[in-house]
Structures are given as structure tokens and as C-alpha cells.
Amino acid sequence: MKKAMIYSEEHKKYLKKQRLKIALVWLLRIGLLALLLGFWELSTALGWVDPFIMSSPSRVCKTIGSLYNDGTLFYHIGVTLLETLIGFVIAVVLGVLIALALWWSETVRRVLEPYIVVLNALPKIALGPLIIIWFGTGNKAIIFMTVLVGLIVAIMHMLSAFIATDKNKILLLKSMGASKLQILRKLVIPSSFASFISMLKVNVGMAWIGSIMGEYIVSRAGLGYLLVYGGQVFKLDLVMTAIFILCILAAGMYFLVVLLEKVLVKNTES
Amino acid sequence: MEQEILTFTDVKLTYHTRRGETTAAEGLNFSVNAGEFVAIIGPSGCGKTTLLSLAAGLLKPSAGVIKSHGSFGYMLQKDQLFQWRTIEKNIFLPLEIKKLNTPEHRERARNLAEKYGLKDFLQSYPSQLSGGMRQRAALIRTLATNPDILLLDEPFSALDYQTRLNVCEDVSAIIRSEGKTALLITHDISEAISLADRVLVLSQRPAHVAYSHELDFGEVKNPLKRREMPQFSEWFEILWRELNG
Structure with missing residues (x-):
């Protein structure tokens, strides 16, 4: 009103x-x-x-200009952005599905718990050599790395939200004769909405870590490639430029999630 | 002869945990007649909530028989309204769960809400309502499927004193005018006396019915009026002694 x-x-x-x-x-x-x-x-x-080591805003602008004139600016941005977005979406969707399965069966949850804990603590970069050998040096390897970095975080975040569902509300639904599927659909999923949004926010960061890390180990194009290449040939202008573009992209993606939250929260009101 | 709508016969319930087993109830015998308002009081930790879970069929007794004729509506301590649903959608929740979400049933539930003063709040969210109104909405939700027996698990204990007396009035009036059977559990003696036709006193664990009293307020069903009557304090004293005895 x-x-x-x-x-x-x-x-x-x-x-x-x-x-x-x-x-x-x-x-x-x-x-x-x-x-x-x-x-x-x-x-x-x-x-x-020394501007050769520190670069400068005007040099960054010039570098962006020359990349644009080469026609490679949007190519590199596109490559990294696509890898990040695909990895992000796969990690989120898969993470939520696995978390749902773990919520559903306590036995499965207890069996898999130590595996998840170990996978969470493991530095994913340690898997670099395996990823190169299994997936080659293309986009697939980078997307796999992105998924790997985000997936466990998504699972753990959502599972703890599902498990934290108010016991009394579950009792209420049970007293109405609700099935497990009904409890899931009517209560567990909608009440985990806020956690879902915060998981998305965390995973935006994870996805960028994953894609840039992936490009560090196997890259032929993308912003991570520019970073590595710029470092190797001592073109600090290029490194700073890549960092600058990454800042803008990461912020943009984060604000998209915030926007999504605002649109969805209108329908839920808390 | 009044019809018994819920009967516990020699009910026993044992809880099993890794640390051991606890007998929550043993030799539990009582019955509730159709249209009756029964209150159960007991010392804290004697398994009052367990008793309602047994009645609602959420728990199976370890021994004994529980017979019921009719459907249940369960009302908990807090309103447990879903904050992402409007009041109307909250009231429809049991209809959705029981697959009774038809226009006729929705109409019936909506009429009930309007009859009991929720008309202007149907499109509001729970966070926009006062504690008393929320509890009223919770009661209407419980009544939406037209249950035969209401199970009330300390439904006022989360409210402040002022609201509590008002909601108590409310709930009593609604249950009486809808002619429902009710089984209330509470630790509040005065609440039990002001609401019920009959009060059962449970023993310490393992719980059984230690005392049963028909209250002699005649036709006075209104909780506040009962509180002003001379019998009220007499009953309070009797029940207080039995609870602590």
C-alpha cells in the first residue's frame, strides 16, 4: 500500500x-x-x-586506441568475456543442481562431504597440467578452469542455504501433508533466494579468477593472454590496459547481478 | 453420547538418538469430542509438542493406538507465514499442498479471511502486518482446508502480553463460531482456563494424563469474561498445584 x-x-x-x-x-x-x-x-x-615501468593513464588510453585500430580490442575482450560467462553459467547451474541433490539425500550428502571439503581447499591451479593435457590449449580448458573455481563455492553456498531452511516451516508443510518435492518447491527454493543472489555475487569474482587463471596457463587470446604477453615482453602499458578493462568488465557484471536482484526482489518483498 | 473425534489409547512413544533412548510418553489415554475445546498443560519438557505431532500423524507411536476421524489443521507457535507470499497466497498454501486449489476452495478461504477482518490485507506481505494480524492470518490459513480438528501448539507464546490477550479473544471467537474441535497445548495455565471446555494436566516424563477437569464456566466462552469470573482464580490455583505437585 x-x-x-x-x-x-x-x-x-x-x-x-x-x-x-x-x-x-x-x-x-x-x-x-x-x-x-x-x-x-x-x-x-x-x-x-619511470613511465616504462609504471605506465600512465594517457599511455593506457593510447594502448586502448591502438588495440582498437588493430581490430583486436573487442576480439580479446570478447574471448575472455565469453569464457567467463559460459564458465559462470555452468558453475552456477551445476552448483545449484548438485546442492539440490545433496539436500535431497542426507546419505549422499554425508558420503560426499569430505570430497567437497578437500576440493574446496585444493588450489585449482594445481590442476593446470592435467587440464592442458585433458582439454588441450583452447577455450575448453579455460572454461573448465572457470567452472572448477566457481562450482564448489556455488555448491557449498547453496547447500548451506537449503539446509538452513526453517525447521518449523518444514513441520508446518508436513502437517499439511506435503511431499518432499512440495517442501522443496514451496519452501526450500524460495526461502534460499537471498542466498542465491549472494552466491551469484561471489561467483562473479570466482568466474573472473577462473578465466584469467585459465588464460595464464593456456592462452592464445583474451585479456589474460594480454597480461601474460605484456609481462613477458615488458610492455607494462599493455598489462595496465588489460587490468583496466578487467576492472570495468568485472564491475559491469557485478552490477548486472545487482540489477537482477532488484528486478526479482520486487516480486518477493521481504 | 458425544462423538469422539480423536482418541489416544495406551500410547507410548520412545525417542531414539545415538546417546540413548528417551520415553517421552507412556500409558497416554484421552479423547476429544467433536466440537470440544480441550487444553493440555504440562511441566516444561514433558513432551507436549510430541503429543500434537502424534495426533497429526507426523510421528508414529511406539505402542498403543491413536484413532482420529477427520482432518487436521496445525497451528504453530510463530505464525510461520512465508514472507515472499502475500497474505492471500499464504492462506492458499494448504490448498496448493493438498491439491485442492480450485476456484471454489479459494473462494471459501477468501471469504473466511474477509469475514475475520483480513480483507484489506489480502494483497499485503506478512512484514506489513502486526504480530496479532499475522497470527490471525495463520489461523485462517489453518482453517482454509476446512479441517475437523485444530491442533494449536502454544499459538500465542511468541506475542507480547497485550497482543496475546487480543489474539486469544480472536482465535477463541473464530474457532467457536466455526464450530471447530480444538486441541491446545500450552504452558500458560490462565490461557488454558480462559479458552478450554476441558483441561488435561500431563505428568512429568514419561507423560501421561494425570488430571482431567471439566471447567464450569457454563455458557461463558469469552476468554476475557472468564478471566473476570470468581472460578478463574480457583481453577488457576488447582491447576498450578497439580502442575507443581
Whole structure:
């Protein structure tokens, strides 16, 4: 129900103050960024630090320009983005399905628990050589690495959410004669919604770790490839450029999840 | 002869855990007649909730027989409304579970909600309602499938005192006017006296019915009025002594 939109003077003042606060925070955020970039540019321009090692904002812009002129800018971005997104989706879907299966059967859960714990603790990069041999040096290996990094996190996150379902609400449904499938559909899944969103947020980060790590070990294209290549030939401009683009992409993907959350939460209201 | 709608005969229940076994109830005998409001009180930890789970068929007795004629509606301590569903959708939940989600049944449930003052809240979410209103919605949800027997598991204990008295009034009026049979378990003696036709006192574990009293309030069913009557404090004293004896 909407409340009437008639406010007292005092409340209007309060709202104005709040808006000012938000504006101030944004101003400071952007100001800080400008300050950092400006300082970076200035310190290389004045020769305080060596631009060959530190690069600089203007050099990053130039590098982006030349990559664009080569026609390779969007190619590299596309390659990495695709690997990341495919890996992300597979890890999330598979993770949720496996978590559901583990919720369903306590026996299976108890049998598999130590395996999951070990796989979670294992640094996935240790599997690098195996991945190269099994999947070759193409996209498949990188996507596999991305899935591997995100999958266990997704499983553990969702399983703990499913298990944390309110016991009394389960009792309530049982007293209505609900089957296990009904309990799952009417209660366990909808009540895990908030955890699902937070799992997505965590897994955005995991997917980028996975894809860049994958490109580190087997790459012929992509942002991870630019990073490795730039490092090897001492083109720090290229390294900084790749990092800069990664920042933008990762932030963009995160905000997409936040957007998704806002759209979905409208229908659930908590 | 009144019709017995729920009967416990020599019921025994033993819990098994890794640490050992506990006999929660033994030699449990009682019955509830159709249209009757029975309250069960007992010392804490005597297995009151177990008793309702047995009645609802969620637990099987280790020995003895539980007979019931009719369907159950279970109401728990907290309202347990699903926060992602509107009040209306919450009230329809048991219809969905029991595959009774037809226009007629929905209409009946909606009428019930409107009759008992939830009309303006049907499209609201639980978080927008007060504790008292939420508990009322929980009762309407319990009544949605038109059960014959209501099992009430300390349905007021999560509310503050003021709300509690009001919701108690509410629930009593609704159950009486719908002519439902009710089995209430509570640790609150005054609640039992103000609501029930008959009060059963359970013993310490293993639980059995130690005392049974028909309350003599005549035709007075209203909880607040009962609280003002002279018998009220007498019953309180008797039950208090039996609980602690």
C-alpha cells in the first residue's frame, strides 16, 4: 500500500539533507578517482617514476586506441568475456543442481562431504597440467578452469542455504501433508533466494579468477593472454590496459547481478 | 453420547538418538469430542509438542493406538507465514499442498479471511502486518482446508502480553463460531482456563494424563469474561498445584 505523499516541512528538510549526503558521497568517489589518475599521470609526466615501468593513464588510453585500430580490442575482450560467462553459467547451474541433490539425500550428502571439503581447499591451479593435457590449449580448458573455481563455492553456498531452511516451516508443510518435492518447491527454493543472489555475487569474482587463471596457463587470446604477453615482453602499458578493462568488465557484471536482484526482489518483498 | 473425534489409547512413544533412548510418553489415554475445546498443560519438557505431532500423524507411536476421524489443521507457535507470499497466497498454501486449489476452495478461504477482518490485507506481505494480524492470518490459513480438528501448539507464546490477550479473544471467537474441535497445548495455565471446555494436566516424563477437569464456566466462552469470573482464580490455583505437585 502506498502512503500519501504529503510531508511536513521538517520531513522535506530531512529528505533534502539525505539527498545532499548521497550527492556528496558520489562527488567524493569520483573526485578520489580523478585525484588518483591525475597523480599517476603527473608523477610520470614529471619523471618522478619511470613511465616504462609504471605506465600512465594517457599511455593506457593510447594502448586502448591502438588495440582498437588493430581490430583486436573487442576480439580479446570478447574471448575472455565469453569464457567467463559460459564458465559462470555452468558453475552456477551445476552448483545449484548438485546442492539440490545433496539436500535431497542426507546419505549422499554425508558420503560426499569430505570430497567437497578437500576440493574446496585444493588450489585449482594445481590442476593446470592435467587440464592442458585433458582439454588441450583452447577455450575448453579455460572454461573448465572457470567452472572448477566457481562450482564448489556455488555448491557449498547453496547447500548451506537449503539446509538452513526453517525447521518449523518444514513441520508446518508436513502437517499439511506435503511431499518432499512440495517442501522443496514451496519452501526450500524460495526461502534460499537471498542466498542465491549472494552466491551469484561471489561467483562473479570466482568466474573472473577462473578465466584469467585459465588464460595464464593456456592462452592464445583474451585479456589474460594480454597480461601474460605484456609481462613477458615488458610492455607494462599493455598489462595496465588489460587490468583496466578487467576492472570495468568485472564491475559491469557485478552490477548486472545487482540489477537482477532488484528486478526479482520486487516480486518477493521481504 | 458425544462423538469422539480423536482418541489416544495406551500410547507410548520412545525417542531414539545415538546417546540413548528417551520415553517421552507412556500409558497416554484421552479423547476429544467433536466440537470440544480441550487444553493440555504440562511441566516444561514433558513432551507436549510430541503429543500434537502424534495426533497429526507426523510421528508414529511406539505402542498403543491413536484413532482420529477427520482432518487436521496445525497451528504453530510463530505464525510461520512465508514472507515472499502475500497474505492471500499464504492462506492458499494448504490448498496448493493438498491439491485442492480450485476456484471454489479459494473462494471459501477468501471469504473466511474477509469475514475475520483480513480483507484489506489480502494483497499485503506478512512484514506489513502486526504480530496479532499475522497470527490471525495463520489461523485462517489453518482453517482454509476446512479441517475437523485444530491442533494449536502454544499459538500465542511468541506475542507480547497485550497482543496475546487480543489474539486469544480472536482465535477463541473464530474457532467457536466455526464450530471447530480444538486441541491446545500450552504452558500458560490462565490461557488454558480462559479458552478450554476441558483441561488435561500431563505428568512429568514419561507423560501421561494425570488430571482431567471439566471447567464450569457454563455458557461463558469469552476468554476475557472468564478471566473476570470468581472460578478463574480457583481453577488457576488447582491447576498450578497439580502442575507443581
